[in-house]
Amino acid sequence: MSPTVMAQPKISLELGLGIYEPILSGFDDNNQFPVAKVWNRNLLTNYGIFYQFFYNARVGYSSYTSWDVGEMTSDGGSMPIFSRSITYRMFPIETYFRIKPTIELNFSLTPIWGRSKISLNTRLNQSGDDWNIFLSVYGNEPLEIATTDAMRQDWLGYSGQLGIRYYLRSFLGLELKLGFMHNYYSEKNWRLQGNTITGPVYDIEKLPIYAFRIIYGIK
Amino acid sequence: MKFIKNIILVLAVSNVLSGIQLIPKIENPCSDPIIAVAKEKGLKGMNVKETIRYLRVERDCIKSEGNDKTFYLIESKEYQKDYEQSRYMVSWTSTFSYCVGVSIFYYFVLGWMADN
Numbered sequence: 001m002s003p004t005v006m007a008q009p010k011i012s013l014e015l016g017l018g019i020y021e022p023i024l025s026g027f028d029d030n031n032q033f034p035v036a037k038v039w040n041r042n043l044l045t046n047y048g049i050f051y052q053f054f055y056n057a058r059v060g061y062s063s064y065t066s067w068d069v070g071e072m073t074s075d076g077g078s079m080p081i082f083s084r085s086i087t088y089r090m091f092p093i094e095t096y097f098r099i100k101p102t103i104e105l106n107f108s109l110t111p112i113w114g115r116s117k118i119s120l121n122t123r124l125n126q127s128g129d130d131w132n133i134f135l136s137v138y139g140n141e142p143l144e145i146a147t148t149d150a151m152r153q154d155w156l157g158y159s160g161q162l163g164i165r166y167y168l169r170s171f172l173g174l175e176l177k178l179g180f181m182h183n184y185y186s187e188k189n190w191r192l193q194g195n196t197i198t199g200p201v202y203d204i205e206k207l208p209i210y211a212f213r214i215i216y217g218i219k
Numbered sequence: 220m221k222f223i224k225n226i227i228l229v230l231a232v233s234n235v236l237s238g239i240q241l242i243p244k245i246e247n248p249c250s251d252p253i254i255a256v257a258k259e260k261g262l263k264g265m266n267v268k269e270t271i272r273y274l275r276v277e278r279d280c281i282k283s284e285g286n287d288k289t290f291y292l293i294e295s296k297e298y299q300k301d302y303e304q305s306r307y308m309v310s311w312t313s314t315f316s317y318c319v320g321v322s323i324f325y326y327f328v329l330g331w332m333a334d335n
Contacts, residue, residue, distance in 0.1 A: 055304065055310070055312070057315070104305070107315065107320065109322065180322075180326040182326075208327070
């Protein structure tokens with residue numbers, strides 16, 4: 001009797017880092033924002049989950065996010081904590097083949113549902129008034145209360161990527177990916193508390209992207 | 220200040236725990252039943268708990284007997300199975316891969332030529 005052995009991982013998880021080079025002139029042209037560095041401009045954190053639905057094909061969800069956080073230095077303001085994220089949410093279809101038992105080449109095409117979010121944690125007294133009125137009912141002294149709100153923008157795009165994966169173990173692999181992203185972003189339609197406002201300019205229309213991932217096959 | 224206190228607390232707790240053997244040592248690792256499970260299900264068929272135990276058994280067995288043949292056979296059988304199943308592209312997958320290749324070529328090469 002020969003033992004049965006599972007083939008390719010049906011479900012796999014990925015964690016990784018990406019590198020890209022957007023021009024975020026909406027922040028770089030203004031010295032109130034945290035200084036641009038590699039970690040808050042070029043680095044993307046990545047996670048994803050894939051399901052093998054056909055012999056040589058997987059479908060899944062993969063998210064690349066760029067983060068920025070720091071204190072704003074606006075004159076007359078309360079020096080609020082500024083945080084910004086740009087998330088490229090992808091729903092890839094990936095085909096692959098193995099050129100050696102431990103080496104795989106893969107090809108993915110994906111639509112992108114991008115979202116950027118900017119939030120400010122302010123310490124303006126005006127924002128805290130409502131809380132202070134409420135608290136004074138119970139005999140509290142006025143407090144300096146932080147308030148947080150966020151503005152958001154969504155957009156669509158697409159991406160194509162080529163990858164090479166090396167399996168360290170049959171369930172664990174390392175992967176390098178290279179590709180491009182095309183985003184239809186506009187700074188005109190940001191949303192804040194139901195209002196449509198103009199946001200920062202991002203030059204993210206055509207971008208090459210490189211990523212390194214660790215893949216774990218769970219089933 | 221609270222952050223520093225938390226770090227000190229974590230360091231103190233980990234220092235105490237390091238003196239306690241939380242994970243018991245595996246007796247007779249080379250005849251552990253998890254090896255039979257791995258042979259039957261394959262490594263990818265095991266759950267995370269079984270995989271962790273298998274990796275510990277593998278490490279301890281190789282350390283005690285210096286022979287990794289059993290483990291090598293289990294894994295190479297899986298690699299071979301994967302290789303046979305995905306050595307060639309099936310049905311529409313080759314066309315799809317071709318399209319991805321063309322899109323990347325178009326983006327990098329023709330895009331670069333257009334910019335210059």
